[in-house]
Amino acid sequence: MGETGYYLGIDVGSVSTNLVIIDEEDKVLEKLYIRTSGQPINALRNGMKTLTNRLNTNNIHIKGVGTTGSGRQLASVILGADIVKNEITTHAVAAQKMVPGVKTILEIGGQDSKIIVLRNGVIYDFAMNTVCAAGTGSFLDRQASRLEIPIEEFGGYALRSTSPVRIAGRCAVFAESDMIHKQQTGHSTEDIINGLCEALVRNYLNNLAKSKEILEPIVFQGGVAANVGIVAAFERALGKKIVIPKYHDVMGAFGAALIAKEEMTRKNTKSNFYGFGTTENEYKAKSVECQDCSNMCEVIEISANSEVIARWGDRCGKWSELDGSSEQVG
Amino acid sequence: MAKKVGIPRGLFYYQYYPLWKTFFEELGAEIVVSDFTNKQILDSGVKSCVDEACLPVKLFYGHVLNLKDKVDYLFIPRFTSISKGEYICPKFGGLPDMIRHSLKELPEIIDTEVNLRKSKKNAFKAAVDVGNYFSSDRHVIKSAYQKALNSYREFRSNVRKGVLPGDILSKRRGVLNKSSDETVNIAIIGHVYNLYDNYMNMDMIYKLRSMGVNITTIEMLDGKVIDEKNQMLPKKMFWNFGRKAVGGAFHIMEREDIDGIIYLMSFGCGVDSFVCDLIERKVRNTKDIPFTVLTIDEHSGEAGMNTRLEAFIDMIRWRNRNEADVPAYG
Numbered sequence: 001m002g003e004t005g006y007y008l009g010i011d012v013g014s015v016s017t018n019l020v021i022i023d024e025e026d027k028v029l030e031k032l033y034i035r036t037s038g039q040p041i042n043a044l045r046n047g048m049k050t051l052t053n054r055l056n057t058n059n060i061h062i063k064g065v066g067t068t069g070s071g072r073q074l075a076s077v078i079l080g081a082d083i084v085k086n087e088i089t090t091h092a093v094a095a096q097k098m099v100p101g102v103k104t105i106l107e108i109g110g111q112d113s114k115i116i117v118l119r120n121g122v123i124y125d126f127a128m129n130t131v132c133a134a135g136t137g138s139f140l141d142r143q144a145s146r147l148e149i150p151i152e153e154f155g156g157y158a159l160r161s162t163s164p165v166r167i168a169g170r171c172a173v174f175a176e177s178d179m180i181h182k183q184q185t186g187h188s189t190e191d192i193i194n195g196l197c198e199a200l201v202r203n204y205l206n207n208l209a210k211s212k213e214i215l216e217p218i219v220f221q222g223g224v225a226a227n228v229g230i231v232a233a234f235e236r237a238l239g240k241k242i243v244i245p246k247y248h249d250v251m252g253a254f255g256a257a258l259i260a261k262e263e264m265t266r267k268n269t270k271s272n273f274y275g276f277g278t279t280e281n282e283y284k285a286k287s288v289e290c291q292d293c294s295n296m297c298e299v300i301e302i303s304a305n306s307e308v309i310a311r312w313g314d315r316c317g318k319w320s321e322l323d324g325s326s327e328q329v330g
Numbered sequence: 331m332a333k334k335v336g337i338p339r340g341l342f343y344y345q346y347y348p349l350w351k352t353f354f355e356e357l358g359a360e361i362v363v364s365d366f367t368n369k370q371i372l373d374s375g376v377k378s379c380v381d382e383a384c385l386p387v388k389l390f391y392g393h394v395l396n397l398k399d400k401v402d403y404l405f406i407p408r409f410t411s412i413s414k415g416e417y418i419c420p421k422f423g424g425l426p427d428m429i430r431h432s433l434k435e436l437p438e439i440i441d442t443e444v445n446l447r448k449s450k451k452n453a454f455k456a457a458v459d460v461g462n463y464f465s466s467d468r469h470v471i472k473s474a475y476q477k478a479l480n481s482y483r484e485f486r487s488n489v490r491k492g493v494l495p496g497d498i499l500s501k502r503r504g505v506l507n508k509s510s511d512e513t514v515n516i517a518i519i520g521h522v523y524n525l526y527d528n529y530m531n532m533d534m535i536y537k538l539r540s541m542g543v544n545i546t547t548i549e550m551l552d553g554k555v556i557d558e559k560n561q562m563l564p565k566k567m568f569w570n571f572g573r574k575a576v577g578g579a580f581h582i583m584e585r586e587d588i589d590g591i592i593y594l595m596s597f598g599c600g601v602d603s604f605v606c607d608l609i610e611r612k613v614r615n616t617k618d619i620p621f622t623v624l625t626i627d628e629h630s631g632e633a634g635m636n637t638r639l640e641a642f643i644d645m646i647r648w649r650n651r652n653e654a655d656v657p658a659y660g
Contacts, residue, residue, distance in 0.1 A: 070633040088641035089648075122652045123645040125620065128638060211614050294368040295529070315533065 005063035007264070008273070009257025010044070010079065011087070011250065012036065012071025015110025015137050016223055017043035018250040019051060021060070022257045026097060030055060031250045033223075036110075040071040044078055045279040057276045065273045066090070066260030068252045070111070077302055077310040078283060080272035083256070083263050090255030092116050092123050095219045097258060098245040103215040106234065106242070107251075108204070108224035110137040115208045127208045137223045139172045140230075143179065143196060147189060151227075154193060158229025161194030169199030197229040201237050216240055221248040281305050290314060332360040333464065336401030336437070338393035339364045341386060341422065342409065344522035347499060349482035350405065353457065356474030357464040362401050364393040366500065367529035371396050376628065378432060384596050385627055386523045387421050387428075389530065394429055394436070403463065404429075404439045407456070411447035416570040419601055489549050496526035496535055507542045514646050517546045517582045519575050519609065520594030521602070524626065531594060531626055532635045541643050546588065548578030555581050562612075572605045579609040583617045590620035590646045597627035620646050 004024060011018040017040060019032040032050055036043045051057065066083045067075040068090040076084045091114070095105045105116040113136050117125040129136065144151040165187050168174040175196065182192050218240055224230055225248040235242050247254050264271065281304040290297045297314045311319040335354050337343060343350075343363070354361050365371065367389060375392025394404060406429060409422040421428075426441035442459040446452050454475060461471030489495050506513065516538065524531055525547060538545060548556070556577030560567060567573045582588050591613060595602045606623060613621050622642050624635065 070637070086637045086640040086644065088637070089644045120652070122649050124649070126641060126645065127622070128634075211610060294365060294370050296369040315529075 004061070006060050007064045007066070007257045007261040008062050008079075009090075009253040009255065009260060010047070010065070010067045010075045010081075011069040011090070011252035011256060012040050012044065012067065012075045013069040013087075013110050013252070014112075015141065016249070017047055017069075017071070018253040019047045020247070020250050020253040020257050021051070021055075021062075022254070022261065024261075026258060026261070028247060028254065031247060031253070033249050036071075040074055041078065041283045041285060044075060045283075048079075048276055048279040052276045060276075062271055062273045062275075064257075064260035064264035064271050066256030066258075066263075068256040073310075073312065074285075074302065078274075078304070079278060080274040081260075082272050083260050085256055085259055087112070087252050088114060088116060088123070088126050088128075090252045090259060091221065092118060092255070093258050094247075094251040094255030095221065095245065096121060097254070098247065098251075099217055099219050099243055102217050102219045102243075104212075104218045106204070106218065106220045107222040108136055108220075108230070109222040109252075110141075112136060113204060113208060113222075115204075115212055117212055125212060127210075127212065129208060139175075140196075140200075140224065140227065143176070143193075146176075147193075149189075149193075155197070155227035155229035155231070157190045158194040158197045158227075159232060161188075161190040163188075163191050164198070165191040165195035167192065167195040167199040169203035175199060194229060194233075197227070197233040198237075200230060201233040205237060214238060214240070217243055219243050219245055221245055221251040223249050225249070287313075290319065292318075332358055333403065334362050334401040335359045335440070336394075336397035336404045337361060337363045338390055338397060338404070338406070339366065340390035340393045340527070341425075341523050344495060344499060344526045346482070348485035349478045351478075352481035353460070353474050353478035354405075354464075356477050357461055357470065359464050362397060364396040367393070367527050372529070372628075380428070380432070382598075383421065383428075384598050385530070386521065386527075386596060387425070389523075389527070390425070391429065391433065394433060398433070398436050401437055404437055405460075406439050406441055407460070408441050408443040410443060410445040411570070412444065413446055413570050414450060415447060415566075416568050416573065417447070418570050419599075490552065492546075492550055494526075494535065494545060494547065495522065495549055496528070499526060500528060506544055507540045511542055511647055512650070513542050513544050514589045514643055514650075515544045515546065515587055516590050516592060516643075516646075517548075517579075517588050518592045518594055519548055519579055519582075521571060521596065521599075522549065524594050524596055532629075532632050534594070534624075534635065534639065537636070537639055538643070541640070543643060546582070548574050551578050551581060569601055569605070571601055572608075575605050576609060580612065583613050583619055588619070589650065590622070590642065592642065593621070593623045595623055595625045597625050620649070 007022050009020045015036055017034045017036045021029045023029055032047050034043050034047050065079055065081045067081040068085050068087050072084050091105060091107050095102045103118055107114045113129045115127050116123060141151055144154045165182050168178040179192055220242045225244050231242055284303045286301050288299050290299050295315050299311055299313045299319045301308055302310045314320055337350060351361055371392035372389060374395045375388040379388040379391040406426045408426050409418055411417055426439055440460055440463060442456050444456045457475040458471055465471055518525060535545060556574055559577040559580035560573055562580055567576055593606050595606055624638055
């Protein structure tokens, strides 16, 4: 021991890619929130570059790396992760660290929304949105850009609403056409946005939170927690106080770092981390439909400096088992 | 030359194949089963079926197309009821008509009605009708039927001893990974054609086993137990699947050796929609056992399924460990 160690947590989500570095005391040294913009590898590269510029990374000894989010496998092969965890577990771990004794976690991200119920410090129950992504961050993003309002100001509009307008919340397509109808009949933008916030909250509570007991303390995290309009709508609907943790937008990454720290301390092994410079490599991802059988799997191949580092997407395992000698896909 | 009978690998194939196989073979027919579900079968099914149908029915279309040019007959019985006083989904009753009117150039369809709502004896009547396609000798048919019943009983008895029907009917099974943490026992409730079609449920059984999960399904339970537990309902459940699912779930939630329950649901399934809700309410109100619902449809992106499965198993391990007073997460 002796040397101070740090732990890196990365959450590659549909809308944002987040990076968090914590120290041995679980204090956040640095956090980044980057738009994934449909290109997770680029987002990771930008993230690592920014970290290198902001910190003197030569003095930062990374003792463990954890990845989470829907791009957790991808991030893991590019950076060399020690643990790869689903986002339910990482969000719960992070929320408990920030708000000890938390009983309910509301989380709304880009494509997913979740509710996590904790009792006695343990995940007791959870639910995620089903097949439809209505009412998540990417839908709010889309509405904000349709109305030409920066997403950061979107929630503020809702707070200035003076008269309630009801918007359909069950389906994103219906919600949008409802919003357009209301706008054409002359309702104010503020009232419509507030109506949308209420519709999303109503849908969330009816769908995800169905049959869940929402007890305080309640923590709201994920990118959408930055939207004051949604927060206010939640508080109105629940009649309870909602806590927005300090690092609400990067809680998944924070949790991944915490779990990496716990795991590495327990195992006491060296991290797999490839180093901050690793994203300087030339990464390529290609997708090929394998024609070897009628499953026609969509195989993804990731290569660094034209050397294949990972493949996945095949059902039979012939591509994902890298033995060095395997033929090239496609 | 023996007549070729095509059996689409979908819907009740997963329940009755051992019976059908012996019956046709005893009558001197050759059996051709469609290929294991693959992308081509799924795509052609989705393309040719009405949009409102559920995915299992659409897949069945794909299996019919996969078979139609290879056989003399297609075996698509008209199932109205498979047990006394009970109904099944009406799509089973309309299946031969749906197929006949939307697909072209089909071989002759054996669409004998199977209706056991009034009496179990009607099963033999249906067998004679089907048998007449291949033999005019009633004794031959009767003997084939007896042997078929024996095959079916043997299949059922193996399943009740704990062999998953999917392990008997399919090639990809996966083995229980005993190295990963402690074994977790999960009960999965769902239609046989969702549970045992590995393509359809994105290899759920295989994935769970590799996480060290031992699986129990309602097919493994004793019919008497199921009937007994149905007494807990205020009125008779007249859906065959509903009775099994409800009775099975009520039995499972009382068992000490089951760590959690997963309900695998078809998007848009009418029976699932209320049976699942009925079970969920009862489970949550009576027992402190982890319960989750997974909805499957046409998705081929596996991230959503993987995250939910991993998080669910993580939660159970975390809870179990917590009860044993070992503080750790993940």
